[in-house]
Amino acid sequence: MKTSKVIHAIYNDDDVLMSAVKTVKAKKHHIEEIYTPFPVHGLDKAMGLAPTRIAITSFMYGCVGLTVAILMMNFIMIEDWPQNIGGKPSFSYLENMPAFVPIMFELTVFFAAHLMVITFYLRSRMWPFKKAENPDPRTTDDHFLMEIPVHGNESELTSLLKDTGAVEIKLVDKEEH
Amino acid sequence: MYTFSNRLKIGAIILTVLGALMVGYGFMDSHKSLDNVKTMLAEEASHGHHGGGHAEETTHEAMSKDSHGETEGHGDAHAEDAHHGDKHAEHVMHQIHNRPWAAIYVAAFFFFMIALGVLAFYAIQYAAQAGWSPLLLRVMEGITAYVLPGALIVLAIAIASGTIGHYNIFVWMDPEVVAHDKLIQGKSGWLNITGFAIRGLIFIAGWSLYRYFARKFSIAQDEADDNKNFKKTFRISAGFLVFFIYTESMMSWDWIMSVDPHWFSTLFGWYVFAGMMVCGVTVIAMITMYLKSKDLLPMVNDSHIHDLAKFMFGFSIFWTYLWFSQFMLIWYSNIPEEVTYFVARINDYKLPFFGMLAMNFIFPLLVLMNSDYKRINWFVVMAGIVILLGHYVDVFNMIMPATVGDRWFIGIPEIGSILLFAGLFLFIVFTALTKAPLTPKRNPFIKESEHFHY
Secondary structure, three states, X not given: OOEEEEEEEEEOOHHHHHHHHHHHHXXXXXXXXXXXXXXXXXXXXXXXXXXXXXXXXXXXXXXXXXHHHHHHHHHHHHHHOOOOOOOOOOOOHHHHHXXXXXXXXXXXXXXXXXXXXXXHHHHOOOOOOOOXXXXXHHHHOOOEEEXXXXXOOHHHHHHHHHHOOOOEEEEEEEEOO | OOOOOHHHHHHHXXXXXXXXXXXHHHHHHOOOOHHHHHHHHHHHHHOOOHHHHHHHHHHHHHHHHHHHOOOOOOOOHXXXXXXXHHHHHHHHHHHHHHHHHHHHHHHHHHHHHHHHHHHHHHHHHHHOOOOOOXXXXXXXXXXXXXXXXXXXXXXHHHHHHHHOOOOOOOHHHOHHHHHOOHHHHHHOOOOOHHHHHHHHHHHHHHHHHHHXXXXXXXXXXXXXXXXXXXXXXXXXXXXXXXXXXXXXXXXHHHHOHHHOOOOOOOOHHHHHHHHHHHHHXXXXXXXXXXXXXXXXXXXXXXXHHHHHHHHHHHHHHHHHHHHHHHHHHHHHHOOHHHHHHHHHHHHHOHHHHHHHHHHHHHHHHHHOOOOHHHHOHHHXXXXXXXXXXXXXXXXXXXXXXXXXXXXXXXXHHHHHHHHHHHHHHHHHHHHHHOOOOOOOOOOOOHHHHHOOOO
């Protein structure tokens, strides 16, 4: 199995981490990944990650949900088994439409929310029974871990990271995906 | 300090004068005698006005049954027909007489509602101790300067319509109508001109007092060396918000809902509130962008505009939610005395009724959904213009069906009224903006606002 060398630098404060990220990026090093116990505001921008496209998928899922609701109510209430509810047996989709609006709204939200979460998990390569990629369990508690690939510049990186306030710096072999 | 540029001042004055002329013309033009109306109706009938004429006939029939059902004898069919024709012409004549009154009332209320919405938004900023908005507080204070004159004008028009006018907006002000109407008689403990005037003055006094003190403390805070003034405003803001939500609700029953005195909706106050908040936030955003474009608000950045646009988006959805809640319950239960409200609107006001939904919901939903677009100034301005027009139509739909029926049009009286009050609004707001520095110097949250970023 192919392995590569990476440095794991551990921080214990999100503000220190943020300024460290800026310093490392300023020195033109590539940051492979950062593990944090909670979302750090502005971290994605500082790392230079591309903006998320999850909002676009959410919009598309919402449109799917709306379409499903429209077709579903048309089939249930108009085509398959027309019903007289509340004295409105008009058997016309358009004339009964206001009664279906709450369902359209709910299914739009339902589809957008659930599919967006599932998309997020898949995109983050998380699924049931998967072994955690997290290299250090402390990052689920109160530590922040920055992972930087090493290309023979180990000592330079180590001293740079020391300066940025890392509390722990390790060189590890990492299996490639 | 901001100085009211001459070009804007002259523009505002021209709008006011032009609007006043058009309103005057509207009143002169509406003085039609019964004979004029009869000829007009005969002409309309001969011009193959089939669909419209028919609908008119039926609504009129319903109306005449409403008011005369109990007293009308069972005379000769022919005599009744002639009598009916006369009644119809008289009814149409009243609607024609009502139109300039209703037009000026709609526009006056629309601009007043913007200022009141901003006042509530302003109080929320203080009560919530918001950190993002202090840079915009002076803009809001400028807009709320219109609350007092705007509200007095609305109340004056309403009362004038029932005293010097011929009950042109509120039918319950007409003793003749009340005498034949059991339902209004039952409500006359609330719906009478004296009570209406007293309540109106109490509302206006409360709003203006809050505005006066909040403004005073805000200016005093600029020169202070502690936060005492800010704390005072915080306290009166919390109190004002309680007073506001009660009085705003009652104001909307009095000033709007009572034009249809038989009809009521329990969430009407919220519905009007949602509309005034959208318009208020939109106008804050527009004036902020205008002042920013003149380099007068150098610290205001894209994130402030972004937040205002989020509020425009959010309150547009909120307005739609309330509109739909009101509509769907009434539509579904289909109780005659409730549903007539929407029957009248869907029959005679199809375009403004459904057009308003597109302008107030679908348009802002699609245009302001994308995060990046909320930071593009011209995009926000364009969305804002459509939202403001849409909410004018909303107020139009609330007042017009009860006053002019199917004799509505957006013509000289309506546009003239809009110009008149737009001019007055701009003049008062921008004059108020010149009175104090545009950046509140010593607001405790001003630093946070200056560094605000998203």
